[in-house]
Amino acid sequence: DEYIDFLPDIPEFLVAVRQAGRRLVLVTNAHRDTLAVKIRRTGLGSFFDAMFTSHEIGVPKEDPAFWKRLQQWEPFVAERTVLVDDSLPVLRSAHAYGIGRIVAIRRPDSSRPPTRIDDFHAVDALPDLGPPRRRDGDEGSG
Secondary structure, eight states: OTTOOOOTTHHHHHHHHHHTTOOOEEEESSOHHHHHHHHHHHOGGGGOSEEEEHHHHTSOTTSTHHHHHHHHHSOOOGGGOEEEESOHHHHHHHHHHTOSEEEEESOSSTTSOOOOOOSSEEESSGGGGOSOOOOOSOOSOO
């Protein structure tokens, strides 16, 4: 429990994304009880519009069926959706489904060195993506 915390600058980045008018949805392979501990410890829930576990969806994020099933819970326009993850199998699955922008996190654990990722656009941390663009009257999830 004491090791659960945000990486540097993540809360500020998530607030900026919300202020830019973007919908933020967390999808995780973590068990619902594990997610509950993280929410309680960090206040994570206040940053997201919705949160789903792969257990709820019925298949892990690595399974191509995950994204189609997620559509039933959280409709989104795949081509206009941004997915950020640290798992290459998850990113490949999302890419195969048609998620429009895939971003890999090279350094999800600040106590470890960055991982080399060549398959997708990659950053060390979310804030490295830069400030989010405002959502000026566009439609659909993204």
